[in-house]
Amino acid sequence: PSLSVLPPKCLQKPLLVPHRHMFGPGPSNVPSRILEAGANPVIGHIIHFTGTGHTAMECAIFNTVESGDSVLTAVNGIWGERAAEMAERIGARVNTIVAPPGGFFTNAEIEQALSKYRPVLFFLAHGESSTGVLHPLDGIGQLCQRYNCLFLVDAVASIGGAPLHMDQQGIDILYTGSQKVLNAPPGTAPISFSERACQKIFSRKSKPVSFFLDLNWLANYWGCDGKPSRVYHHTGPVTAFFSLRESLAVLVEEGLENSWERHQKVAEYFHTGLESMGLKLFVKEKKARLPTVTTIVAPHGYDWKEITSYIMKTHNIEISGGLGPSVGLVLRVGLMGCNSSKANVDMVLGALKDALKHCHKSKV
Ligand code: GLV
Numbered sequence: 001p002s003l004s005v006l007p008p009k010c011l012q013k014p015l016l017v018p019h020r021h022m023f024g025p026g027p028s029n030v031p032s033r034i035l036e037a038g039a040n041p042v043i044g045h046i047i048h049f050t051g052t053g054h055t056a057m058e059c060a061i062f063n064t065v066e067s068g069d070s071v072l073t074a075v076n077g078i079w080g081e082r083a084a085e086m087a088e089r090i091g092a093r094v095n096t097i098v099a100p101p102g103g104f105f106t107n108a109e110i111e112q113a114l115s116k117y118r119p120v121l122f123f124l125a126h127g128e129s130s131t132g133v134l135h136p137l138d139g140i141g142q143l144c145q146r147y148n149c150l151f152l153v154d155a156v157a158s159i160g161g162a163p164l165h166m167d168q169q170g171i172d173i174l175y176t177g178s179q180k181v182l183n184a185p186p187g188t189a190p191i192s193f194s195e196r197a198c199q200k201i202f203s204r205k206s207k208p209v210s211f212f213l214d215l216n217w218l219a220n221y222w223g224c225d226g227k228p229s230r231v232y233h234h235t236g237p238v239t240a241f242f243s244l245r246e247s248l249a250v251l252v253e254e255g256l257e258n259s260w261e262r263h264q265k266v267a268e269y270f271h272t273g274l275e276s277m278g279l280k281l282f283v284k285e286k287k288a289r290l291p292t293v294t295t296i297v298a299p300h301g302y303d304w305k306e307i308t309s310y311i312m313k314t315h316n317i318e319i320s321g322g323l324g325p326s327v328g329l330v331l332r333v334g335l336m337g338c339n340s341s342k343a344n345v346d347m348v349l350g351a352l353k354d355a356l357k358h359c360h361k362s363k364v
Helices: 034-039 053-064 076-088 108-116 140-146 193-202 214-222 236-256 256-276 302-317 342-358
Strands: 070-075 093-099 122-125 150-154 173-175 189-195 291-299 329-334
Touching: 034 236, 053 076, 053 122, 053 150, 053 189, 053 193, 053 214, 070 076, 070 108, 076 093, 076 150, 093 108, 093 173, 108 140, 108 173, 122 140, 140 150, 150 193, 189 193, 236 256, 256 291, 256 342, 302 329, 302 342
Parallel strands: 070 093, 070 122, 122 150, 150 173
Antiparallel strands: 173 189, 291 329
8 A cells, every 4th residue: 555644845855954153052063073973883882871961950850869858959040940840740849049040149048048958959050051150169069968968060051161170069960961062962961970979879769760861770871880781771872972972082182171261261252342332241240150151131122032033144143042030131142162262252242233233223
């Protein structure tokens, strides 16, 4: 019998992906060296993490928290909200501390909440890409240890672009995504666990709700559970791992500290340029500005959507509006990894100037 559903016409044409300057909060541009690494042949399993930053976030929460446990999340943007929702879904008792978008928490505020709620897990976003905040980390890990709580840090938008010292800062679980500063395609998420985290995870009473994210299985898959044999768990995106590996090699060649310094210098150059155009930075405190994703107060009298679409159409540059609590309040520009350069800053500033000249301004 003949097929009753014909193949979609679009699949009979070649795939055409336009080149774009990816200056939004991610994904960022992938250099050809990293793309080519992903064009290597598929082989059997190698080690790394399958999924995006969200998968890593769920993996961390699902494996450390059991139903009825107390969880505390710091909400100063969308990522704390998401972590709270994930913990709620598995029956945790979730409490939050909330700062206005663009703000952050003092260690005293965090300690007060740890002492009040006695959580087993405390979530904090190091790089809050929705609001442009780089959260200070010093001393928080030590507070978590004092309150017998694991310290979970989301570094999706910050790793490689801002200083971070997992061990010295007492971070128990740290994860990132491949598609931001690392400049690899989306779909893989490096994650790391402290000894304290492993003890908690491997001594839990109930099985995690997710089979796919069960670290007992994943530790075996990664070959780091000390067992001599590997049991099939899932088939990872092997060629995406090749690209991720190449992106890490690029970072190693530059040097982590050099990369941190470059992002900081380029961000400061960008911020000065924005202010000299009369635009305002959303994060008031300089030291809390994320060097990878800049939030600009949405220019008064303009429709932010018109600005982002004008810049996309006229300059082939992707920038974005706000996300979660920052929707309508900001424009977001990400200059991450290979995109973090003064030449790219000049390109974005030029595009913004042009947009402010040509987009419609209401007479308010
Ligand atoms: C996604 O990570 C975003 O910040 O938009």
